Each structure stands twice: as C-alpha cells, then as structure tokens.
Amino acid sequence: MSNHSDLVQHLRARGHRLTPQRRMVLEVLQGSDHHLNAETIARSIARRYPNIAVDPATIYRTLKWLRDADLVSETSLGQNHMVYALISHHRHHHLVCDQCQMVVEVDPQILEPVRNEIERRYDFTPRLDHVAIFGLCNRCRAERAE
Amino acid sequence: MSNHSDLVQHLRARGHRLTPQRRMVLEVLQGSDHHLNAETIARSIARRYPNIAVDPATIYRTLKWLRDADLVSETSLGQNHMVYALISHHRHHHLVCDQCQMVVEVDPQILEPVRNEIERRYDFTPRLDHVAIFGLCNRCRAERAE
DNA sequence: CTACATGCAAATCCTTTGCATCCAC
C-alpha cells in the first residue's frame, strides 16, 4: 500500500473522511522518503499549491490522525520538534550528532542482532522501526580533540 | 569520578564557578540512577531544601553547562521534554513496554556490536550510555494475540 | 573587584484547543 489511491481507499474503508487538506498532507508524505516536520509539510504544500494555505493546526491534526491509523510514524530526533514519515516506507534508523545536529540515515540491518538478542533473552518484542542514536559525528569529534 | 567532591574538583580545575544552585543540581543527578527532566530536578531540590527554590532558567542553564562539560547526557525519549543524567561508567539500558509501562534492565553488552558497527561504518561515536528501547513485553504480547 | 551566575519576567518555539463555520459523505 504505497500509492495515493490505495491509501485513500484504505482510509475510506475505515470510515475516515477525506478532505483536500488531508490529501495534500498525504501527498507530501508520499513524495518524500525521509522524515518531515509539520512546518516542512506546510511549506511543501504551499510550494505545490501557491494559492492554498493549510493551517498548522490542521497539519498537526492530520498527522495525529494518520499516526492513530498506524499509517504514519511520529519520531523524536532529539530536536525541538517531532518528525513524521509514512510507515510503509523502508525502515531506517538515525544517527544524530549532539553537537551539530547532523542526521545520518543508518542501515536498518545494524539493529537486527539486537532485536534477536532481546527477543531471545528477555522475551520482549522491541519496536525498532525508527530508532535515534545520539552521539558525536566525525567532524565534531575532531573539533573537540583540539 | 562518581562522588560529589570529585565532580566539584573536576569542574573547579576547569575554571568553572561552583554556586550552591549548581551543587544542588549535581546532587540531585548523583542521587538518581535514571533520567530526570528539568522540572523533576527542580522539585527534588525543593523537597530536599524546603526553603530554597531554584529558578527553572537556572536549572536549564546548569544542565546545558554540565552537558557542555561532558558530565551530563541530554536525551530525547520521544516525549515533549529532554531528560538528563550523569554520564557514569555504569551503563544500563531499558526495555519499556508500550502497553503496561513495565521496565526491564538490559545487559549493556547487548549494544556493543552496534557500537562497533556504527563506529566502523559511519565514523560516528554513539553515546550508548542510557538507551530506552520501546516495544511489547511477553504478557502484553500474549494479551494482544487474543 | 570583577566576571560570571542568578532571578525574574517576557519572549520563543512547537503544538494543542475552543469555537464558529464549513463541507464530505
């Protein structure tokens, strides 16, 4: 389920109302393969439809609605805002630099051994879909070494 | 370096000024082995010293100062606030159940392979001192299966 | 003494909410 009409159908089938605003937010999320915050989504819509402005409150309400429908992930990358992405997109984790806030996407495979260990040793099912790992990037590490 | 006077010495040696407020924040952080947010720290101080109130702005400034001195970690656990903890050599990770909030402590060794991979493949130094992994515990998983 | 830390209040940023109006179904 990755294209627009599939998603629309899925939502309709669950009795959700499909407004132009909701379609536009979905469209932006589908057009991006990385995480977006509410403001970025609003700007994307404004750029694509220069004569339309969707209210921030509506963006936020739409995102919560999509999150509650399990279609969108809501993640904190340690910045002062949440970021959102369609769940149907490939899993990926993030390295976030404590100092310069740079974000690097990480091969999801890297956490598979951890998943297995946690399931085996602790009988716990970890939700490792979007994990943020904080630390220092190479540039900032070098900078500090001085 | 885990007791109060050691920390104080360390900071003094670096030319930092040690005020009563800073000592109190340090004291609270040393008295807790889990992550605290600014408000909780303020309340702890108020409880311990009923006639003193440290301004929130001072708490935040102190925490940034300790973070910049690499004595305290500043982490986002996906809530709307940051949490802080002394960077100690006693690492511990936690499994947190999304449903029943149960918390289990996890062998820190479990993340060592991840640390190595991240350092090797991404030239990034992860700060894996207090990682929270969310998911479902065995009880809640069984409950959902019904 | 002096540079730096504090308290206080106001400002900021992201996000949520109340309410009248609007529109998808």
Add this chain to the structure above:
DNA sequence: GTGGATGCAAAGGATTTGCATGTAG
C-alpha cells in the same frame, strides 16, 4: 442534512533570553 473537519486565535508547555542584581573566585 449532519457529524466531523477546518481556520483562526488564543492557550499551553518546555525552554531560552534580556537585564538588573548578586556573588564566587
């Protein structure tokens, strides 16, 4: 037609900042 969605403005919570005052060194 009607319940749910929108826009607007105002409220909210966490955090930051400006500035006068206080104090650690």
